[in-house]
Amino acid sequence: EVQLVESGGGLVQPGGSLRLSCAASGFTFSSYWMHWVRQAPGKGLVWVLRINSDGSSTSYADSVKGRFTISRDNAKNTLYLQMSSLRAEDTAVYYCAREGWGLLGGSFDIWGQGTMVTVSS
């Protein structure tokens, strides 16, 4: 079964750090671009970061540039999100998502269940 499972969310104080993980299974992880998408409570979906298949190229939304880092370990089939200098406005459910290939390119065809990050004192 094709699956993404996030972990690492929790409560963190403003200015703190947190690392999220996303374990992939059921597909050739190293062949796909991967993304993090977040959703603040009661709000819509917002794309945050992207990494290409071999980890050599990344893209970030302005809102997290310089504070968040996306990385991957293809040997471990795992995607990471290192978050630092966290702010209250970073409070959200964080989803990892697989970008589709071929005709599915540009779409997010597989999503994890999400992990909640709460930034509060």
Next chain:
Amino acid sequence: QSVLTQPPSVSGAPGQRVTISCTGSSSNIGAGYDVHWYQQLPGTAPKLLIYGNTNRPSGVPDRFSGSKSGTSASLAITGLQADDEADYYCQSYDSSLSVFYVFGTGTKVTVL
């Protein structure tokens, strides 16, 4: 922050047809980038519903259909069912911003 605009809500009775619009601009939908649609049931992760403007992943009923014209796209749901009650998001790519992948504002579909 969203550059794709959707109506906040649409509603219909069981069996009816509803449509959701997604309005963009010349830097995203109008530039020829594909539009994709997602369904998010309450308390769950989004699920890909339509990709490449008009295509359904396997397992998605043909009651769901997508279209695109100019700077806009639409999602139609025919034969509305109670379990279609969810939030729906369009998504595309934008070449003018540092946010490359953009989502719509989201539409809540209510089955009366």
